[in-house]
Amino acid sequence: MLKKGYLQISFGWIFAIVVGIVILFLAIFLASKLINIGETKVDSSTAKEIEVLLNPLETSFGEEKTTSFIMPSEARINNKCDNFGNFGTQGISVSQKTFGKYSNTNIDISFENKYIFSDEFIEGKKFYLNSKPLNLPFKIADMIFITSKKYCFLDFPEEIEKDIPLQENIIIEEGKCSEEDVKVCFSDEDGCDIYVNYAQGYVEKNKEKVYFSENLLYGAIFSKPDIYECQTKRIMQRASQLYILNYNKAYLIQEKCQSNLNEELLSFSNDLKNYEKSEDLENIVITSNIINEKNKNEECKLF
Amino acid sequence: MKKTKTRSASCFKMNNKKSQMKIQQMAFMLVAVTLFFVLVGLFVLGIGFSGLKQSSETLEKENAVLLVSELANSPEFSCGEVYKYGDSYCVDEDKVMALKNMDEYSNFWDVNSIEIRKVYPSENEIECSKENYPDCNVIKVYSRGSNQEIFKSSFISLCRKEKVLETGENYDKCEIGKLLVSYEVQK
Numbered sequence: 001m002l003k004k005g006y007l008q009i010s011f012g013w014i015f016a017i018v019v020g021i022v023i024l025f026l027a028i029f030l031a032s033k034l035i036n037i038g039e040t041k042v043d044s045s046t047a048k049e050i051e052v053l054l055n056p057l058e059t060s061f062g063e064e065k066t067t068s069f070i071m072p073s074e075a076r077i078n079n080k081c082d083n084f085g086n087f088g089t090q091g092i093s094v095s096q097k098t099f100g101k102y103s104n105t106n107i108d109i110s111f112e113n114k115y116i117f118s119d120e121f122i123e124g125k126k127f128y129l130n131s132k133p134l135n136l137p138f139k140i141a142d143m144i145f146i147t148s149k150k151y152c153f154l155d156f157p158e159e160i161e162k163d164i165p166l167q168e169n170i171i172i173e174e175g176k177c178s179e180e181d182v183k184v185c186f187s188d189e190d191g192c193d194i195y196v197n198y199a200q201g202y203v204e205k206n207k208e209k210v211y212f213s214e215n216l217l218y219g220a221i222f223s224k225p226d227i228y229e230c231q232t233k234r235i236m237q238r239a240s241q242l243y244i245l246n247y248n249k250a251y252l253i254q255e256k257c258q259s260n261l262n263e264e265l266l267s268f269s270n271d272l273k274n275y276e277k278s279e280d281l282e283n284i285v286i287t288s289n290i291i292n293e294k295n296k297n298e299e300c301k302l303f
Numbered sequence: 304m305k306k307t308k309t310r311s312a313s314c315f316k317m318n319n320k321k322s323q324m325k326i327q328q329m330a331f332m333l334v335a336v337t338l339f340f341v342l343v344g345l346f347v348l349g350i351g352f353s354g355l356k357q358s359s360e361t362l363e364k365e366n367a368v369l370l371v372s373e374l375a376n377s378p379e380f381s382c383g384e385v386y387k388y389g390d391s392y393c394v395d396e397d398k399v400m401a402l403k404n405m406d407e408y409s410n411f412w413d414v415n416s417i418e419i420r421k422v423y424p425s426e427n428e429i430e431c432s433k434e435n436y437p438d439c440n441v442i443k444v445y446s447r448g449s450n451q452e453i454f455k456s457s458f459i460s461l462c463r464k465e466k467v468l469e470t471g472e473n474y475d476k477c478e479i480g481k482l483l484v485s486y487e488v489q490k
Contacts, residue, residue: 056372245405300473303384
């Protein structure tokens with residue numbers, strides 16, 4: 001009897017404890033999986049909601065649109081861009097902060113007809129949206145700028161004052177700027193995060209230079225240089241298709257309304273297709289202005 | 304001595320059988336408990352995903368509603384400065400006819416179909432093609448071919464270039480039209 005030891009546990013108990021532990025671990029594993037699925041569901045439906053929210057930002061003649069939205073908790077919007085296919089793709093994914101950590105989302109909502117200019121990811125609770133058209137010379141697309149940080153515009157030329165987005169997070173009075181704000185300088189000053197050389201048409205950010213024309217200035221300021229280049233190329237891809245569309249239209253209506261622009265349209269569409277970097281923008285703008293002048297003098301305007 | 308040995312052996316056998324029975328009972332119980340939790344998990348997942356399906360349909364609907372109100376201002380549809388009276392919500396009919404044949408745009412707008420219908424005169428439905436244009440009243444810009452669809456519409460002015468046969472001069476002709484965007488209904 002003494003040899004049996006102090007702790008007498010029957011086989012039934014050992015079996016129950018082992019299986020109980022297995023069941024508990026299984027339940028914890030399943031519960032964490034369920035939480036992950038729930039997070040992914042919320043993140044992807046939020047991303048889709050943001051896509052839907054971007055629809056009313058389509059602008060009409062020369063206007064711009066501004067709006068904002070607040071997320072229920074701190075969130076991160078990831079901006080993804082690629083140039084594959086005829087129009088390239090805009091992708092967004094949303095990660096919400098739970099227990100001090102951003103969820104891992106690998107589901108992207110992607111679409112072809114929108115162009116978001118922003119950093120690689122935008123973090124915060126309140127997000128500001130602004131859209132401006134890009135004309136070459138007719139409207140090609142609406143550029144959407146998403147920001148959450150505060151930007152401080154310093155020494156900007158008077159001619160752009162009316163174009164600076166009227167948003168809570170964009171400060172144009174130097175006295176109201178704080179240390180944490182992103183400083184956008186239009187002159188050579190120390191301590192600036194972004195330098196704009198308006199006369200030569202380029203923006204310098206993180207020692208990288210990107211070129212702009214007209215409203216693309218804001219795209220260059222608010223986005224990461226890689227994203228800016230990718231989105232600008234996507235806009236040129238769309239412009240290329242729009243010039244083909246106008247060429248097809250000219251062909252369709254040639255019996256009632258003759259146009260002499262056909263060759264220029266096709267050749268410019270080809271130039272736009274071969275666009276690589278923002279350094280090519282200057283030539284693109286020059287050619288589009290020449291085509292615009294010719295179109296104005298046509299008896300039958302195409303655009 | 305022999306008798307007591309056989310008695311204790313049969314007693315051990317009885318005990319062994321009893322504990323085997325207990326283990327079997329417990330195993331069945333544990334399997335039942337596991338199955339119960341799995342079923343509860345599946346039930347919760349089912350409810351979650353049915354909500355997802357519903358919210359995806361709601362988002363598709365919202366997308367179509369918001370898109371139809373702004374599509375007329377997109378560069379593929381808008382009149383631009385071509386027509387004298389072309390302004391917001393003016394659709395260039397000639398451009399849309401050219402767009403109809405461009406396959407590149409098949410996935411560009413994330414909706415099931417886009418159509419333009421002339422409101423007046425309300426004659427029989429004649430779908431526009433290169434051959435019968437402009438003597439037609441329905442332009443099917445593109446369709447993904449689903450029958451389970453719901454249309455959302457918005458009124459537009461539909462303008463095109465026309466030519467006076469006698470003088471050869473061209474003029475702008477604008478009519479009232481309806482821009483229709485559809486989204487797919489989940490079965």
